[in-house]
Amino acid sequence: MxxxxxxxxxxxxxxxxxxxxxxxxxxxxxxxxxxxxxxxxxxxxxxxxxxVARRAEVPEAEASQHTVELVFHGPLTAYTTEILQGVLEGAGERKVSVSVSVRPRSQPTPGALRPAAWARELADLGRRGVIDVVDDARHGDLPALVRAGIPLVVIDPLSPPRKELASVGTTNFSGGLAATQHLLDLGHRRVAYIGCDPSSAYNQARVHGFRAACEAAGVPVPDEYVRIGSFDFAAGVEGGGALLELPEPPTAVFAATDQIAAGVLEAARRHGARVPQDLSVVGFDDTAVAEILSPPLTTVRQPLREMGRVALVTALRVAAREPLDSHHVELATELVVRSSTAAIAAP
Structure with missing residues (x-):
């Protein structure tokens, strides 16, 4: 049919x-x-x-069968740069080339090809596989790529992983649990969370880890202590400022990304709050920015380069029609303690 x-x-x-x-x-x-x-x-x-043309319908594309397309959505960040480095390292080891595309997340932008046309173009080029970073399997480019029959792997999918779609992520729930438990162990009982994209699977996992740690410790989480915005610096400045202006502000904040955490540090500076004496801050990712912040950021390390390497290898295995042990791979996260967290000051 x-x-x-x-x-x-x-x-x-x-x-x-x-x-x-x-x-x-x-x-x-x-x-x-x-x-x-x-x-x-x-x-x-x-x-x-x-x-969307099938790859079998474009025999002239065989010359470029050793190229994998790496797809980002929006400008490169410290997070995506680490992913890129990992993909390039894996590609170098396996003697394949990498082409990079930047695509809109959902809404079309001027000059951007519609998903089906873009997928057809990749099929025409004979791409060996596609690695899509932080995209949603429910709409946008991914359904078109699936219809095109191009081997596909998603890194940090926004929607829950589908068994028919290979994906690579990390242990976001346990990372959120570890970050929050660290703050609780330091004596903090007014702990807030600033997250991003409420529909994303990784944000949901991190906030669930946060709530699970607080619930296990019998620490209540007021509604105003959970703020959801974007994943960037500005969200941290805005969210951190709003938290510090509360009648009873938190003494600690767990931010869903290092960029948000950097914004929280800036919000603390603007409000005259010292980090970590007045406010402890934990991030998530452990990108290059974490070590150069002042103070250096306590954060949950994602093995971002390894995620890129694993995605590259998985894409090549899918292209070769090799069986996968699992269609979704989760790599372990690790709490890295630096100077942005400290025991709560005595009253």
């Missing part, structure tokens, strides 16, 4: 364009013996039908 549907789509495109099915096939295969006007007309109709 799937093959019949694809053949029917090609026939409809050919009829609408006033050309033969063979001409449509030539356009899909990147053949040069098609006029520019005809090519443009056929490509437009293919895009309108959300038609």
């Amino acid at each position: 799937a093959q019949e549907g694809r053949t029917t789509t090609l026939a409809r495109v050919a009829a609408s364009a006033g050309v033969s099915v063979a001409t449509v096939s030539k356009v899909l295969n990147g053949r040069a013996d098609v006029g520019p006007e005809t090519r443009a007309r056929v490509e437009s109709l293919l895009a309108a039908h959300d038609y």
